[in-house]
Amino acid sequence: MTPNPSDPQGEVEVEAEAEAETTEPDPLADFAASIAEAVGAASHSTEYETIKIFVEPDAWVDAVTKARDEFDLAFFSWLSAVDWANEVSVGDGPQEEVEERYEVMCALGDLTDGNLVIFSTSLDKEAPTIDSLVDVFQGAAWHERESHEMFGIDFSGNPDLSPLYLPDAFTGHPLRKSYPLLSREVKPWPGKVDVEDMPPSSQNPEA
Amino acid sequence: MVIEQDTTFQISEVAVSVEIETPDMTLNIGPQHPSTHGVLRLIAKVDGEKVTDVKPVIGYMHRGYEKLAEVRTYPQITSIVNRIDWVSGFANEIPFIVAAERLMGVEAPERAQWVRLVLSEMARISSHLIFMASYPLELGAATPLFFALRARERVLDLLESVTGGRFHPNFNRIGGIKPVYGSGPTTKKTSMDVPAGFLAETRDAMDKVLGTCREIEDLVAGNEIFLARTKGIGVLPVEVGADYGVSGPNLRASGTDFDLRKKADYLPYDQFDFDVAVGENGDCYDRWLVRLQEIREAVKIIQQAIDGLPSGPIQAKVPKVIKVPKGETYVRAENPKGEMGYHLISEGGSGPYRLKIRSASFSNISMLAWILEGAIIPDIIAIMGSLDFVLGDVDR
Numbered sequence: 315m316t317p318n319p320s321d322p323q324g325e326v327e328v329e330a331e332a333e334a335e336t337t338e339p340d341p342l343a344d345f346a347a348s349i350a351e352a353v354g355a356a357s358h359s360t361e362y363e364t365i366k367i368f369v370e371p372d373a374w375v376d377a378v379t380k381a382r383d384e385f386d387l388a389f390f391s392w393l394s395a396v397d398w399a400n401e402v403s404v405g406d407g408p409q410e411e412v413e414e415r416y417e418v419m420c421a422l423g424d425l426t427d428g429n430l431v432i433f434s435t436s437l438d439k440e441a442p443t444i445d446s447l448v449d450v451f452q453g454a455a456w457h458e459r460e461s462h463e464m465f466g467i468d469f470s471g472n473p474d475l476s477p478l479y480l481p482d483a484f485t486g487h488p489l490r491k492s493y494p495l496l497s498r499e500v501k502p503w504p505g506k507v508d509v510e511d512m513p514p515s516s517q518n519p520e521a
Numbered sequence: 522m523v524i525e526q527d528t529t530f531q532i533s534e535v536a537v538s539v540e541i542e543t544p545d546m547t548l549n550i551g552p553q554h555p556s557t558h559g560v561l562r563l564i565a566k567v568d569g570e571k572v573t574d575v576k577p578v579i580g581y582m583h584r585g586y587e588k589l590a591e592v593r594t595y596p597q598i599t600s601i602v603n604r605i606d607w608v609s610g611f612a613n614e615i616p617f618i619v620a621a622e623r624l625m626g627v628e629a630p631e632r633a634q635w636v637r638l639v640l641s642e643m644a645r646i647s648s649h650l651i652f653m654a655s656y657p658l659e660l661g662a663a664t665p666l667f668f669a670l671r672a673r674e675r676v677l678d679l680l681e682s683v684t685g686g687r688f689h690p691n692f693n694r695i696g697g698i699k700p701v702y703g704s705g706p707t708t709k710k711t712s713m714d715v716p717a718g719f720l721a722e723t724r725d726a727m728d729k730v731l732g733t734c735r736e737i738e739d740l741v742a743g744n745e746i747f748l749a750r751t752k753g754i755g756v757l758p759v760e761v762g763a764d765y766g767v768s769g770p771n772l773r774a775s776g777t778d779f780d781l782r783k784k785a786d787y788l789p790y791d792q793f794d795f796d797v798a799v800g801e802n803g804d805c806y807d808r809w810l811v812r813l814q815e816i817r818e819a820v821k822i823i824q825q826a827i828d829g830l831p832s833g834p835i836q837a838k839v840p841k842v843i844k845v846p847k848g849e850t851y852v853r854a855e856n857p858k859g860e861m862g863y864h865l866i867s868e869g870g871s872g873p874y875r876l877k878i879r880s881a882s883f884s885n886i887s888m889l890a891w892i893l894e895g896a897i898i899p900d901i902i903a904i905m906g907s908l909d910f911v912l913g914d915v916d917r
Contacts, residue, residue, distance in 0.1 A: 361848060
């Protein structure tokens with residue numbers, strides 16, 4: 315491996331995986347494909363051993379219900395969101411231009427084979443609203459409250475979207491990419507500089 | 522003097538003819554309460570002794586790690602993540618490091634993976650021993666605490682001798698583990714990872730831990746009061762647990778044998794012979810018993826691992842400046858508290874674009890309202906204690 319960051323190691327990996335898929339059967343890909351077909355998903359991915367099923371927002375509740383009932387994915391692992399933005403006020407932005415959207419993800423597992431499937435859907439940034447999963451999984455209630463306060467996504471049907479972590483008077487949605495990290499605005503992060511060498515010592519004369 | 526029994530008054534004749542009205546009362550527990558293991562607040566509606574509704578209030582410990590991770594580099598994040606569940610800090614690092622390694626296409630050498638595995642199991646022992654200490658204490662028995670903490674101290678000493686930290690080891694590196702300070706650069710194949718005498722001391726300490734398990738079992742498992750407080754209390758069916766995302770020992774106590782050490786490949790657990798502790802009834806007693814059994818199984822794993830610890834390098838070749846290629850993956854691990862996972866999304870930078878942290882305690886206590894409804898007030902403490910949560914793991 316080279317230290318050159320522009321070296322497309324990831325792509326090589328993916329190509330190698332894709333080749334393997336054509337030559338020998340891949341249970342992960344087959345499983346993902348069968349779920350995607352059953353829930354009518356637009357596409358799916360099994361990159362890096364993670365099954366992702368992309369569904370339309372309208373089919374969100376139906377897809378998750380079907381996965382629970384027909385594929386035995388009855389373990390509610392987590393639900394969260396990602397703010398895809400080209401302009402970010404913290405951290406590094408995406409290298410290539412991305413479509414501006416909120417991605418909502420919900421991970422379901424089973425209690426027999428150890429499969430885990432992540433359902434994903436994209437929401438418009440202007441009006442991020444999606445049907446709640448509380449009638450399918452009761453555990454979704456807290457996760458949706460968290461996503462509501464952190465990203466400002468509305469989950470219609472969730473009876474309680476009051477703040478979970480943040481104080482009542484807090485304004486803004488902290489995990490949005492447009493939300494600055496105030497301590498970084500005041501003082502730049504000293505850790506950005508690469509670490510210094512260890513001081514020389516009797517035990518470690520080379521450093 | 523002979524006291525004659527008054528026969529004119531018979532208890533059986535007394536019948537309660539009026540319905541006693543007990544208006545609902547609101548009972549506030551916490552956030553500063555010893556049984557909440559930190560700062561959890563419960564707003565309970567009680568009808569007499571009976572709990573009719575509970576509203577847990579969390580967030581007092583929220584530190585915003587998901588946001589902080591976005592402004593840090595990958596090597597810096599290990600120091601954040603081992604503060605999530607501070608009782609088993611080491612185990613928190615593993616899924617994050619494995620996620621980053623998977624995206625980079627790097628795999629840690631075998632020896633590094635085995636050392637990770639040994640220390641993860643030590644974290645499990647120390648976490649479960651804290652439970653063995655605190656749970657009987659919450660039910661009124663102080664003595665097991667001394668047995669449990671004495672054994673835990675030995676395990677923490679071992680952890681400290683390898684990593685330098687008792688609680689926050691910050692020991693894993695992408696592609697390997699930290700060498701002992703002064704043992705030379707990591708590129709040398711002879712880098713030291715565990716200090717001299719570690720294996721012998723571990724063997725000794727593991728025997729002591731098994732002895733402590735026996736002592737605790739003798740002391741607690743047959744205790745009438747403990748049994749009365751825990752047997753049949755707070756029963757959680759598997760279906761409800763799965764519905765809320767309850768995982769780990771809390772779910773296995775209800776009768777499922779789901780254990781990510783057997784189902785996922787984040788560490789080479791498939792090379793070890795161990796059993797998954799499973800309960801039957803899903804009550805507080807089973808949750809206690811499953812954890813006691815898990816300590817014994819963890820000892821079994823550690824004994825096998827130090828007997829067969831492979832030699833070799835402890836660091837795979839990685840670039841000096843860690844940049845993770847574009848991609849996303851979810852890696853989960855069986856932590857002492859349950860399923861701990863990181864959904865890592867990289868856009869090719871030196872830090873993650875988004876790091877979703879799935880912590881076990883958050884899901885485990887999200888069902889508090891369900892399980893406490895209909896319980897009586899003293900059982901609130903018994904049930905909460907048996908769930909073994911840590912507020913840092915709830916609030917992240």
